Amino acid sequence: MIALDNRKAVIVSVSEQTNSEDRVVITLTPDNCVLALTAQQARVLSTQIIQAVQRVEVKTSLAQPRQAMRRNQIPPMRNMDNVLLVK
DSSP states (O other): OEEOSTTOEEEEEEEOOSSSOOEEEEEEETTTEEEEEOHHHHHHHHHHHHHHHHHHHHHHHHHHHHHHHHHHSOOOOOOOTTOOOOO
């Protein structure tokens, strides 16, 4: 079970069929909306989900280095008139 916001959840299970191929069953609660997918359909759906997640992660990671660079920049040097350098 995958818990979502507002007391909703996704339940993934396998429905064993006696006379046909088994199904991957995805149930969205509390509405009890059910998807009964063949293995191939479930594989295609999972691939599309993984690709979407990767796009989001790439977009997020591309935004992070810019922020990190801004945080790690050396601040501009202030007035250096009264600084004594020692070796």
